[in-house]
Amino acid sequence: xxxxxxxxxxxxxxxxxxxxxxxxxxxxxxxxxxxxxxxxxxxxxxxxxxxxxxxxxxxxxxxxxxxxxxxxxxxxxxxxxxxxxxxxxxxxxxxxxxxxxxxxxxxxxxxxxxxxxxxxxxxxxxxxxxxxxxxxxxxxxxxxxxxxxxxxxxxxxxxxxxxxxxxxxxxxxxxxxxxxxxxxxxxxxxxxxxxxxxxxxxxxxxxxxxxxxxxxxxxxxxxxxxxxxxxxxxxxxxxxxxxxxxxxxxxxxxxxxxxxxxxxxxxxxxxxxxxxxxxxxxxxxxxxxxxxxxxxxxxxxxxxxxxxxxxxxxxxxxxxxxxxxxxxxxxxxxxxxxxxxxxxxxxxxxxxxxxxxxxxxxxxxxxxxxxxxxxxxxxxxxxxxxxxxxxxxxxxxxxxxxxxxxxxxxxxxxxxxxxxxxxxxxxxxxxxxxxxxxxxxxxxxxxxxxxxxxxxxxxxxxxxxxxxxxxxxxxxxxxxxxxxxxxxxxxxxxxxxxxxxxxxxxxxxxxxxxxxxxxxxxxxxxxxxxxxxxxxxxxxxxxxxxxxxxxxxxxxxxxxxxxxxxxxxxxxxxxxxxxxxxxxxxxxxxxxxxxxxxxxxxxxxxxxxxxxxxxxxxxxxxxxxxxxxxxxxxxx
Amino acid sequence: xxxxxxxxxxxxxxxxxxxxxxxxxxxxxxxxxxxxxxxxxxxxxxxxxxxxxxxxxxxxxxxxxxxxxxxxxxxxxxxxxxxxxxxxxxxxxxxxxxxxxxxxxxxxxxxxxxxxxxxxxxxxxxxxxxxxxxxxxxxxxxxxxxxxxxxxxxxxxxxxxxxxxxxxxxxxxxxxxxxxxxxxxxxxxxxxxxxxxxxxxxxxxxxxxxxxxxxxxxxxxxxxxxxxxxxxxxxxxxxxxxxxxxxxxxxxxx
Numbered sequence: 001x002x003x004x005x006x007x008x009x010x011x012x013x014x015x016x017x018x019x020x021x022x023x024x025x026x027x028x029x030x031x032x033x034x035x036x037x038x039x040x041x042x043x044x045x046x047x048x049x050x051x052x053x054x055x056x057x058x059x060x061x062x063x064x065x066x067x068x069x070x071x072x073x074x075x076x077x078x079x080x081x082x083x084x085x086x087x088x089x090x091x092x093x094x095x096x097x098x099x100x101x102x103x104x105x106x107x108x109x110x111x112x113x114x115x116x117x118x119x120x121x122x123x124x125x126x127x128x129x130x131x132x133x134x135x136x137x138x139x140x141x142x143x144x145x146x147x148x149x150x151x152x153x154x155x156x157x158x159x160x161x162x163x164x165x166x167x168x169x170x171x172x173x174x175x176x177x178x179x180x181x182x183x184x185x186x187x188x189x190x191x192x193x194x195x196x197x198x199x200x201x202x203x204x205x206x207x208x209x210x211x212x213x214x215x216x217x218x219x220x221x222x223x224x225x226x227x228x229x230x231x232x233x234x235x236x237x238x239x240x241x242x243x244x245x246x247x248x249x250x251x252x253x254x255x256x257x258x259x260x261x262x263x264x265x266x267x268x269x270x271x272x273x274x275x276x277x278x279x280x281x282x283x284x285x286x287x288x289x290x291x292x293x294x295x296x297x298x299x300x301x302x303x304x305x306x307x308x309x310x311x312x313x314x315x316x317x318x319x320x321x322x323x324x325x326x327x328x329x330x331x332x333x334x335x336x337x338x339x340x341x342x343x344x345x346x347x348x349x350x351x352x353x354x355x356x357x358x359x360x361x362x363x364x365x366x367x368x369x370x371x372x373x374x375x376x377x378x379x380x381x382x383x384x385x386x387x388x389x390x391x392x393x394x395x396x397x398x399x400x401x402x403x404x405x406x407x408x409x410x411x412x413x414x415x416x417x418x419x420x421x422x423x424x425x426x427x428x429x430x431x432x433x434x435x436x437x438x439x440x441x442x443x444x445x446x447x448x449x450x451x452x453x454x455x456x457x458x459x460x461x462x463x464x465x466x467x468x469x470x471x472x473x474x475x476x477x478x479x480x481x482x483x484x485x486x487x488x489x490x491x492x493x494x495x496x497x498x499x500x501x502x503x504x505x506x507x508x509x510x511x512x513x514x515x516x517x518x519x520x521x522x523x524x525x526x527x528x529x530x531x532x533x534x535x536x537x538x539x540x541x542x543x544x545x546x547x548x549x550x551x552x553x554x555x556x557x558x559x560x561x562x563x564x565x566x567x568x569x570x571x572x573x574x575x576x577x578x579x580x581x582x583x584x585x586x587x588x589x590x591x592x593x594x595x596x597x598x599x600x601x602x603x604x605x606x607x608x609x610x611x612x613x614x615x616x617x618x619x620x621x622x623x624x625x626x627x628x629x630x631x632x633x634x635x636x
Numbered sequence: 637x638x639x640x641x642x643x644x645x646x647x648x649x650x651x652x653x654x655x656x657x658x659x660x661x662x663x664x665x666x667x668x669x670x671x672x673x674x675x676x677x678x679x680x681x682x683x684x685x686x687x688x689x690x691x692x693x694x695x696x697x698x699x700x701x702x703x704x705x706x707x708x709x710x711x712x713x714x715x716x717x718x719x720x721x722x723x724x725x726x727x728x729x730x731x732x733x734x735x736x737x738x739x740x741x742x743x744x745x746x747x748x749x750x751x752x753x754x755x756x757x758x759x760x761x762x763x764x765x766x767x768x769x770x771x772x773x774x775x776x777x778x779x780x781x782x783x784x785x786x787x788x789x790x791x792x793x794x795x796x797x798x799x800x801x802x803x804x805x806x807x808x809x810x811x812x813x814x815x816x817x818x819x820x821x822x823x824x825x826x827x828x829x830x831x832x833x834x835x836x837x838x839x840x841x842x843x844x845x846x847x848x849x850x851x852x853x854x855x856x857x858x859x860x861x862x863x864x865x866x867x868x869x870x871x872x873x874x875x876x877x878x879x880x881x882x883x884x885x886x887x888x889x890x
Contacts, residue, residue, distance in 0.1 A: 024647060029755060031651060032693045032841035038656065041648035043724050045663065271663060273649065273723060274656050325667035325721065327682075 022110060022118040030108065034100045038274045039067035042093075042115030045271035045325065048080070049116045050090035056203070057196050059083050059091045060114050060124040060161075062147075064131070064139035066542070067095040072276040074284060074332060075167065076130055079192055081266035089196055092116040092124070096139040097146065099541055099548075105146055112146035121147025126162045126199060128192070129180070131169035134521035135514065135544035137176060140165070141536040144179065151533065153181050153226050158209050162199060166192075168301055170223075171254065172474035172581040175521050175528035177225035181213060185221045185584060186254030187287070189263050194219050217248045221255035223584060224248070230526055230580075236567060238525060238578040253585045256625050260287055260306045267319040271326070280328040280360060281320040285313050285345070289334035290609045290627070293390070294401045294600050295429065297473035298334055300588045303619040305610060307630040310341040314634045317349055321357050328358040336361040337370040338610065340630045346376055348634045366404045371415035384464075385416045388427035392443030396432060398603040401596070406446065413450045417457040424450060424463050430492045431470040431484035431515070434601065440492045443467070444499035451504050464506040467493060469515035473522050475586045477596035480573040483519035486512035513551045517543070519569035520558070525580040528568070530561040589618035637705040638736050639714060642729040645696040649725035650846075654689035660723060661686075661701060668717035673704040687741045688748065688816065688850055691823060695846040698729065700741055742819065747795055747851040749813045750824045753844040757836070759802035762810070765836035766797050769827070777830045790830055793822040811848070 031037035052058055061080060063070030070076065076093070083091035092114035097105060105112060111120035121127055127149065129140050141151055149163065150156050156163075165176065166184040173183050184191045198219055202212040217224040227248045231239040243250060257263050269281060286307040289299045308316075317329045329349070333339060342361075349359050359377045364370040366387045374385055389409050391397045397404060416424055428443050447465050454461025469489045472481040484492075489512040500507050521528060534557035542548040558565055573579070575594060592615070599606060607613040609627060620626050645657060652660065662682055665672055674680035683704035690696050715731040722728060754762065769775055775791045798811035812824055828840035 028647070028650075028844060029842045033839075037651040037692060038649075038653075041651050043648050045667070045723050273652055273660050275659060322669070323667070325663035325665075327666060 022113050022120075024118070026108075026110075027118070030104055034104055035098060036067075036274060039095065039098070040101060040115070044071070044115075044273055046268045046323075047093075047116060047270055048084040048091070050084070052090060052117070052119075055090040056088040056200055057090075057126065058119075058124045059089055059196065060094055060121055060127045061091060062094045062121065062127050062129045062140075062143055064096050064129055064136040064143060065133075065544070066098055067272070068274065068276045070095040070130075071270065071272040072278040073130060073132070074282050075188060077269050077282075078264065078266055079128075079188055080270065081268065082189060082192060082264055083196070085264075086193065086196070088200065090116075092119065094121060094143065094147070096136070096143055096542070102142065102146060102541070111148045112143055122149050122161055124161050125203075126164060126196070128184075129163070129165040129167075131165050131167040131173065131176070133544055134169060134175075134518050135549075136542075137521060137532050138536045138540045139542065140176065141179060141532060142541055145536075152178050154178070156181070156209070160209075162212065164195060168297060171301055171584055171586055172522065172579075173223075173225070174230075174526045174580040175524040175532055177526045178529040179532075180225065182216045183223040183225070184255075185223055185252055186586075187257045187263075188255075189257055191219065191221045191255045195222065214245065214247065217245075221253060223252040225526075228583060238580055238582065240578065241580075241583045251583050251585050253623070254301075254587055256304075256587065256619075256623050257287070257306065258625050259628055260284070260308045261312060261628075265308075265312065265316050267316055267323055269320060269324050271324050278330065279326075280330050281317070281324045281326040282330045282332045283313055283316045283320060284308070284333060285331045285336060285339045285342075286333045286630075289338070291335060291338070291403065292401050292596075292606050292608060292615060294399070294477040294596055295390075295432065295470060295473070297476050300475045300593075300617075301586050302334065303587060303617060304625055304627045305338075306625075306628045307340060309630050309632045310345050310634045311632055313341075313345050314348055317345075317357075317359075328360060330360045330362060332362060335363050335365060337365045337367075337373055341633065342373060343376070344634050346373060350377060366412050367408050368411045368415040371412050371419060374416070374421075375419040384423040384425055385421045386425040386427065387412055387416075389446065390427065390429055391432060391439065392428060392441070392446045393439045395603060396435060396439045396442070398605055399434060399600045400432060401600070401606055403605055403608070406449075409446060410449060410453060413453050414457065417454045417459050417461065422454070422459050422461055424454070424461065426450065426463060426465055428465065428467050429470045430467055430496065431489045433470075433472075433478060433481045435484075435492075437492070437495060440496050441499055443496055447500060447505065454504075460504070462504050462506065464508065465496075465500055466508045467496060468510035469512055471515055471519045471522055474579065474581050475588060475593070477593045477600060479523065479579065479593065480575070480577075480597060482572040483516065483569045485570055486516045489515060511546050511549065514543070514546065514549055516565065516569050517549075517551070517554055520565055521568075523580065524568055527561065527563060531557045531563060534560055587617075587619035587623050589622070592617045637708045638702060638734050638738065639705065639711070639731050640700060640702050640734045640741070641718070641731045643699050643701070643722070644727040644729060645690065645699055646725045646727060647695065649723065650695035651692050653692040654686070656692070657690070658684070658686050658701075660726075664718060664721040664723070664726075665703065667721035668714075670703065670714060670718065671706040671709060673706045685740065688745050688821075690847060693841075693845070694750075694823075697846060697848050698850060699847075700850070702734065702741065704736075741852075744852045745816045745850055746853040747813050747815050748821065748847050749811060749849045749851060751809065751811050751846045751848050752824055752828070753803075753807055753809045753846075754828070754838055755805070755807050755842060757808050757838050759800045759808035761836055762808050762831075762838075763800035765831045765834035766800065766810075768834035769831060770794065770797060775830050775833070777826050779826060788822060788826070790822050790827055793817070794827060813851070 080091050083089050094114045113120055144151055149161050162181050164182045165180045166188050170183040198215050202215050213224045216222045217227050227244050228241055229244050230241050233239045288302040288305040290305050293299050366389050390402045447463055451461050451463050472478045493509050497507050538553045540553050606615050672682040685702040687700050711731050719728040774789045776787050777790050779786045793815045795815050796813040800808055800810040803809050824845050825840040
């Protein structure tokens with residue numbers, strides 16, 4: 001029987017890592033044994049290899065998911081370009097090895113290496129993880145372990161790598177607090193370079209590691225968890241989170257770029273040699289989203305909206321297409337149809353690109369304008385269009401502040417069928433706060449109406465209904481809410497499933513058990529670090545992949561750690577309860593979030609601040625930033 | 637204008653599968669700004685043709701693809717720009733013009749010659765087991781794929797097995813020529829896998845396999861489809877790819 005005591009043992013640690021680069025000849029005879037070996041061989045178009053002798057800092061960007069996912073991640077592309085743009089820094093990349101590759105590495109006693117130079121992670125000055133999703137956390141531990149880096153901050157000796165992490169999950173990172181030396185909060189463009197600068201100065205100073213951590217804590221937006229002490233109340237809630245040193249800020253504020261116009265816009269993207277999940281060039285057209293959907297963490301974490309000018313987008317798109325060799329460019333943002341100049345930019349790109357480049361738009365709104373846009377770009381041979389009404393009843397849509405009416409949904413659907421689409425995918429959530437069976441069944445009603453609209457227009461429609469379970473996320477108005485129990489989520493899923501049988505309807509759902517675990521870690525505190533380590537020792541990897549998720553291991557780890565799933569996932573928080581991320585500020589005030597929660601209960605909708613009406617979230621005055629909308633036009 | 641490109645698939649891109657190679661080359665010709673002609677229809681694709689697919693793990697010294705261009709371009713310019721655009725591990729040998737109506741290269745491929753490099757196996761034992769293989773009339777082998785297992789008679793596809801040489805570092809190397817028959821062929825790994833029946837235990841996945849040459853010629857009767865229809869003697873491979881009209885443009889040397 002695996003107990004907590006044994007979990008701390010080092011039995012599964014790699015044999016002493018060989019401190020040298022792996023040779024290609026050794027690898028070559030072994031890689032034929034793993035699935036998709038090109039995940040582990042690098043050599044991508046626009047990848048950068050520098051001579052380590054000519055730089056001062058070696059930086060490894062580590063992505064805790066499989067290659068095809070990590071190699072599509074735009075944020076990593078941006079940081080890779082910024083870091084390699086510095087003469088003093090060499091930035092390389094590593095991705096989580098799939099379990100077959102991990103087994104090979106362990107069998108051979110080989111370290112996890114970077115793809116540019118086959119160098120073990122432990123050889124790098126700084127290892128920086130990107131945290132996109134809670135269920136990748138055990139991959140972070142696996143990568144450290146395979147890379148030859150001690151798991152815990154407290155175990156790392158002088159001379160060992162500095163381990164940092166950024167990305168949306170860094171805004172509520174407590175489950176990883178014992179494993180990560182420093183978190184970078186908010187926009188990464190500037191802070192990453194500042195961390196490298198601080199590291200360089202520290203290296204020259206010859207001071208101990210503890211001085212590096214203190215120095216980093218003074219960089220705006222850097223959170224060094226070991227410099228904060230967390231106390232708990234007798235019933236297990238957070239009593240206080242306080243810095244252990246007077247030089248350490250009480251609250252760490254997220255970094256916000258004042259303008260995207262002056263932000264780096266790399267035009268030499270890395271082009272993987274095997275297709276990544278998003279196999280196209282990408283240009284970020286704006287950052288932030290002000291729709292204000294109350295369940296959406298990204299909508300709160302990336303405020304305010306900062307648009308790029310259309311000329312900037314247009315020339316970047318052309319340049320990236322030419323320099324990547326892609327024939328399709330995606331205009332990326334949290335809600336691309338919201339971009340002030342979207343029609344101009346799309347029309348111009350489609351009509352004047354010499355090779356007839358295709359344009360794709362992720363995250364379209366639910367309205368007929370979005371459908372017209374989709375039509376304009378002739379997306380994927382009219383095969384499919386995705387709409388996300390998120391909830392079925394008007395009552396629920398008002399509660400979550402999804403500002404779309406049934407008429408608009410139906411207009412969008414009719415526009416899509418008229419334009420020739422026959423395959424429509426609709427996204428919904430179940431398990432939302434205050435949801436009743438009536439609300440769940442309203443999803444089915446809406447779907448039936450959409451199918452009927454298609455039939456009325458003489459199509460043979462297929463409506464794919466994709467339903468996920470709601471997870472309350474930190475820094476959102478729903479951060480106080482209890483997540484719905486998995487049994488209840490499944491009951492609602494079944495209820496909906498039963499109402500959605502028939503020709504032209506397809507039903508897809510997200511595993512309720514995974515939703516529950518996500519809810520545990522999204523709002524978790526430091527005590528969950530023990531759970532992560534135990535789950536890692538039990539072999540949990542890639543739990544974001546439904547066929548690799550093993551619920552039993554997680555439940556065992558949680559109970560062996562003396563913790564309780566319900567406490568983290570299914571407990572409603574009190575208004576004044578200190579959250580585990582109380583000391584990390586995204587800029588959106590807690591009072592605003594609470595007001596939005598109350599408005600949700602009253603079914604009152606809050607306007608998008610693009611409309612000019614300020615909802616008073618606090619980001620702009622508190623951080624000295626503002627909404628920036630594009631003013632220019634593209635020369636057509 | 638139609639051009640035929642001869643290139644090498646080396647390290648580390650040997651681990652790309654055939655479809656990956658086609659995708660990477662498509663990206664490279666776009667980067668090189670070749671005026672590629674696009675197919676008609678809803679989702680236009682560039683008109684590129686690839687031949688004799690190699691699996692992930694196998695390198696190729698002389699591989700080919702054909703491209704249909706919208707406009708004439710100087711061959712040296714095509715070669716230079718593509719050479720600069722290909723990722724490391726690909727090497728461009730030659731770009732030359734071919735007639736628009738030239739038949740597909742696939743029709744003329746009769747065999748592939750591979751070099752095989754295995755480690756931890758005694759060269760004498762390997763040689764003896766290969767002799768035993770060649771002495772058989774038929775050698776059935778189960779090709780296991782995710783969704784089906786297919787039994788293939790390997791023997792008729794093995795045209796020639798060269799001398800096995802012992803090399804430094806506990807390695808043994810040899811060359812092997814395998815037949816292509818109406819688009820069907822076998823992999824050297826399958827032959828190595830079948831050697832367990834002839835007293836040799838080796839993991840074919842650890843062999844380093846490079847296709848050195850694609851051999852071209854005329855088959856006796858192109859309509860026959862079964863490997864039995866063509867005995868090994870029926871093909872007369874000619875070593876070089878037949879030269880069409882048009883001037884070759886040599887590119888980067890290794």
